Amino acid sequence: MLRQFYLMRGSLSRVLPLFIWAAVDIVLWGFITRYLDAVSSASFTFVPVFLGAVLLWDFFIRVMQGVTMAFFEDVWSRNFLNIFATPLSLPEYLGGLVITGIATSAIGLLAMVALATTVFGLSFLMYGLLLIPFILVLFLFGIALGILASAMVLRLGPAAEWFVWPIPALISPFAGVFYPISTLPQWMQVISHLLPPSYIFESIRAIVSGGAASGMGLLWGGCLAVLYILAACWAFARVYRHAVRTGLIARYSAESVS
Amino acid sequence: MQHVLSVKNLCKTYGGKIAVDKVSFKVSQNEIVGLLGPNGAGKTTTINMILGVLEPNAGTITIEGHDIATQRPAALERTNFAAVYAPLPGNLTVCQNLRIFGLLYGVKNLSARISALLGEFNLGEFRDKKCGVLSSGEQTRVCLAKAMLNNPHLLLLDEPTASLDPAVAKDIRARIREFAAKGTAGVLWASHNMYEVEEVCDRVLFIASGKILLQGDPKTLPRRHGKKTLEELFIAVAREPLTLEGEFP
Numbered sequence: 001m002l003r004q005f006y007l008m009r010g011s012l013s014r015v016l017p018l019f020i021w022a023a024v025d026i027v028l029w030g031f032i033t034r035y036l037d038a039v040s041s042a043s044f045t046f047v048p049v050f051l052g053a054v055l056l057w058d059f060f061i062r063v064m065q066g067v068t069m070a071f072f073e074d075v076w077s078r079n080f081l082n083i084f085a086t087p088l089s090l091p092e093y094l095g096g097l098v099i100t101g102i103a104t105s106a107i108g109l110l111a112m113v114a115l116a117t118t119v120f121g122l123s124f125l126m127y128g129l130l131l132i133p134f135i136l137v138l139f140l141f142g143i144a145l146g147i148l149a150s151a152m153v154l155r156l157g158p159a160a161e162w163f164v165w166p167i168p169a170l171i172s173p174f175a176g177v178f179y180p181i182s183t184l185p186q187w188m189q190v191i192s193h194l195l196p197p198s199y200i201f202e203s204i205r206a207i208v209s210g211g212a213a214s215g216m217g218l219l220w221g222g223c224l225a226v227l228y229i230l231a232a233c234w235a236f237a238r239v240y241r242h243a244v245r246t247g248l249i250a251r252y253s254a255e256s257v258s
Numbered sequence: 259m260q261h262v263l264s265v266k267n268l269c270k271t272y273g274g275k276i277a278v279d280k281v282s283f284k285v286s287q288n289e290i291v292g293l294l295g296p297n298g299a300g301k302t303t304t305i306n307m308i309l310g311v312l313e314p315n316a317g318t319i320t321i322e323g324h325d326i327a328t329q330r331p332a333a334l335e336r337t338n339f340a341a342v343y344a345p346l347p348g349n350l351t352v353c354q355n356l357r358i359f360g361l362l363y364g365v366k367n368l369s370a371r372i373s374a375l376l377g378e379f380n381l382g383e384f385r386d387k388k389c390g391v392l393s394s395g396e397q398t399r400v401c402l403a404k405a406m407l408n409n410p411h412l413l414l415l416d417e418p419t420a421s422l423d424p425a426v427a428k429d430i431r432a433r434i435r436e437f438a439a440k441g442t443a444g445v446l447w448a449s450h451n452m453y454e455v456e457e458v459c460d461r462v463l464f465i466a467s468g469k470i471l472l473q474g475d476p477k478t479l480p481r482r483h484g485k486k487t488l489e490e491l492f493i494a495v496a497r498e499p500l501t502l503e504g505e506f507p
Contacts, residue, residue, distance in 0.1 A: 247303070
């Protein structure tokens with residue numbers, strides 16, 4: 001964590017991405033929702049439906065990227081050998097990645113909330129206390145995907161980093177960020193039901209339409225998110241053991257020796 | 259004399275290739291042991307297994323009585339290393355890197371320890387410089403400072419003076435000799451530099467094709483095997499290891 005702090009402190013190119021892209025998204029979708037409000041005859045405002053969804057989806061992406069970026073700093077600086085030759089345990093290492101993810105995503109979330117509420121009038125009062133489980137489930141799933149993505153890069157090598165960036169985009173059609181899950185064909189709906197974010201966005205649409213969020217759905221989404229975190233940690237531990245057995249940890253650094 | 263490091267019947271195979279073949283040796287307190295061998299002999303593989311970043315197929319490694327396989331944190335908090343292929347992150351300053359690794363090793367009075375090491379390795383002027391902009395000699399000194407952070411009882415060095423000019427290399431050797439002479443630590447030093455091994459090491463182990471073929475005092479070992487210099491003996495070992503197999507039980 002201290003390492004990430006030092007890196008952020010001296011680097012505008014690391015600090016700006018924490019909130020700039022999310023802010024751009026909020027601005028873009030803020031104006032889209034204003035336009036839709038103006039031209040549509042819907043009985044509800046698009047601001048909490050779309051802008052709120054974008055904000056929460058971007059928060060999930062920031063959480064995942066917070067974890068993976070912390071891991072990538074060790075990949076890019078070929079620091080695995082130095083790190084794993086210390087008494088640091090694997091749970092401590094993963095814990096550090098998660099705490100970094102929390103800190104960096106909190107910055108992004110604050111920036112997005114400030115922009116969405118002041119400029120576009122997004123109010124979280126509509127979600128009430130359910131905002132807490134919304135944030136929590138997305139946070140847990142973001143952590144799970146971040147750890148799993150890190151495991152993938154550890155297993156496949158530094159070039160696999162390029163598989164990580166598109167993950168949120170690949171998930172978003174199934175997560176029902178902008179439309180009800182019922183819009184999707186049956187086979188996609190099956191996948192949606194396995195994704196914790198889909199329960200969040202369905203709940204948001206239910207609340208905005210004047211209905212109530214499904215408590216069972218949220219509970220199920222939360223349990224899935226916890227399950228995925230446990231599975232991701234198990235996968236990372238397996239990959240780490242494979243790396244130690246095969247010498248991958250040592251070779252990540254040795255690749256720099258001609 | 260107490261053994262800092264005890265390696266017994268260590269084996270490592272990559273696929274069908276035997277990288278380390280029943281290697282056994284010890285390093286005592288106050289001793290510098292050189293690990294010599296041609297490229298691909300198994301030196302770095304052995305060091306990586308001692309560091310716990312590579313799992314052996316068989317054998318045991320204990321560091322001051324702590325088995326690296328089952329008591330990893332206890333073993334590693336007494337150990338440290340410096341290697342030419344493991345520089346510290348270049349995007350952090352010297353002081354930041356030492357602080358982070360000091361925390362990882364649980365070093366007490368860390369600020370004072372960092373200040374002392376910066377003085378000892380003449381790194382004071384580079385304190386707030388990013389490691390990536392330092393010269394290779396300066397980076398090596400930073401790595402060695404990191405390696406000394408926790409006053410290790412076992413110091414592992416993998417070609418620490420490679421790519422250094424002779425003056426800097428001599429300085430580094432002197433510091434490591436001084437460190438070992440303090441009496442609480444043992445050093446395992448992998449190197450290709452025969453001159454440096456002869457100058458610094460109390461004992462050398464010749465490893466080739468994953469086996470330890472010879473061991474002894476680097477000043478007397480060549481003559482025992484009919485060679486004039488350690489370099490001649492090294493070349494003989496590198497070229498015809500099978501002729502020496504069996505000399506080291």
